[in-house]
Amino acid sequence: MTTFKDLGLSPAIQQALDELGFVEPSPIQEEAIPELLAGHDVIGQAQTGTGKTAAFGLPMLQYLDPDNDEVQAIVLTPTRELCIQVTQALRSYAEHLDIEIVAVFGGAPIRSQQSQLRSGAHVVVATVGRMMDLMSRRSLVLTAARFVVLDEADEMLDLGFIEDVEKILRMCPSGRQTALFSATMPPPIKKLAEGYMYDPVTVRITPKTLTVDAIQQAFVEVPAREKTPRLVELLKTEEPEQAIIFCRTKIGASRLEKALKDKNLDVKALHGDMSQGSRDGVMIAFKDHRVRLLVATDIAARGLDVEHVTHVINFDVPNSSETYVHRIGRTGRVGRTGRAITFVTPAERDEIGRIERDVNTKIGEWETPEERLEHAPPPRRRERRERRPREREREAEATADSEAAPSDDGEAKPERNGAKDRDGDGKAPKTTKLFVNRGERSGIDEEDLRWALREGAVLPDDAVHDVRVLHRFSFVEVDPDQAERTVEYLDGTKLKGKEIRLEVAKS
Ligand code: AMP
16 A cells, blocks of 8 residues: 655645544545646646545745745636635645645635735735736735746636636746646647646546446436436435535526425525625535525536535536536545446436446446345455354354344444453453444445545544444444544544444454
């Protein structure tokens, strides 16, 4: 396994990553970081969700000189949402560095941004318009900006910012290092790269890797007039923790929001007819998990990065395969599985085949969770896990200090009595064993549980000592001081669509 240390990152950055629980670099990070550290210009073809911010951010932060108060690096973004998101991410990566990162974007008072710049910024993350504005007021000079990132370049093109981007690039030193990230590479972006980058190395995370590895995809064929009731039904069955539902038009989005609200669903809309203020409000509410369903148009959802979106639903089929990849990239974020479900009318049925060909993926017809479980391939086996589940379950019952018996409803429940000290000698136990009521039978494997511990309970890997998945239930052993938090964070949450219950195992 490649680690961040193997990529040549400094101990201070490494420490921040450890604290964030980043264990392994994502594919784009593994490829881009060494190139950027070696001083090359890089074109990264990857969308939000692949870990691209750290891919450019970490090498950038490593090269900054905290003692130099000039703006040494800029990141240009198409939207203020992305601008804020990138700033937050960079600040978390720079936690142990003495580096100031300032965000400048439209729709907020320019004065306070000017004063932040005056107080010193090593990195400026900016939307294009606001950067132009600040440059024209001489509040921002780029003569020392030796590291330039264009984030979501194709979106900047779509929004008509390319000429301004070129102007900004011309103001930066010619010896700078440039990184360009874009989900797609339309000709004007290629031309921009040719004109403003020096011998760039291209790193690509193909849609195939993104979709096949992390996202389960399905389609639902449904006549147009039955779409809304069908969606309501589907939401009941799928029980998404959080979902984004994509519509083609603003009117369609607000109509659907209303229809779902009428069904008492917890939903908000996000589209271009709303004021920036109310869009921000909705995004924040969604990110904070105060809203479960978001009905959005493509434009409004640009750059929206949310953790734990379990489902993306294409209520209207996307108008291109690229949009499809872009939309569904919002679920199945690094290391997680997500589900993407696309509605098509009978007349649009061919669209699925087209997307399958373009993206090189397979999109099957939607099945209920029960049908899915039935058709699921047998769980992956690892070397340590070759014995049959039943044997291991018996062994666990014989040797472990926990016992559990399946209840009538088939769900395992731990024995309630007879707790005893793990070591039996009165000393504090070295680990605490937790009982999880789900096992292989629910389609859960070791990696899923490790993921839940890492992402859901925010446990560092070294706090997790053992994860054993049995047929009906599992045990995980964690540092004793992490046990309570683990239970608090994970008990009652869902893993692979199934509610999981956790408690300290009793012997
Ligand atoms: P990005 O594509 O940069 O927007 O990142 C998507 C999400 O993945 C963010 O929530 C990051 O915090 C997270 N992330 C990025 N890199 C890693 C990594 N190597 N391990 C775990 N999570 C990561």
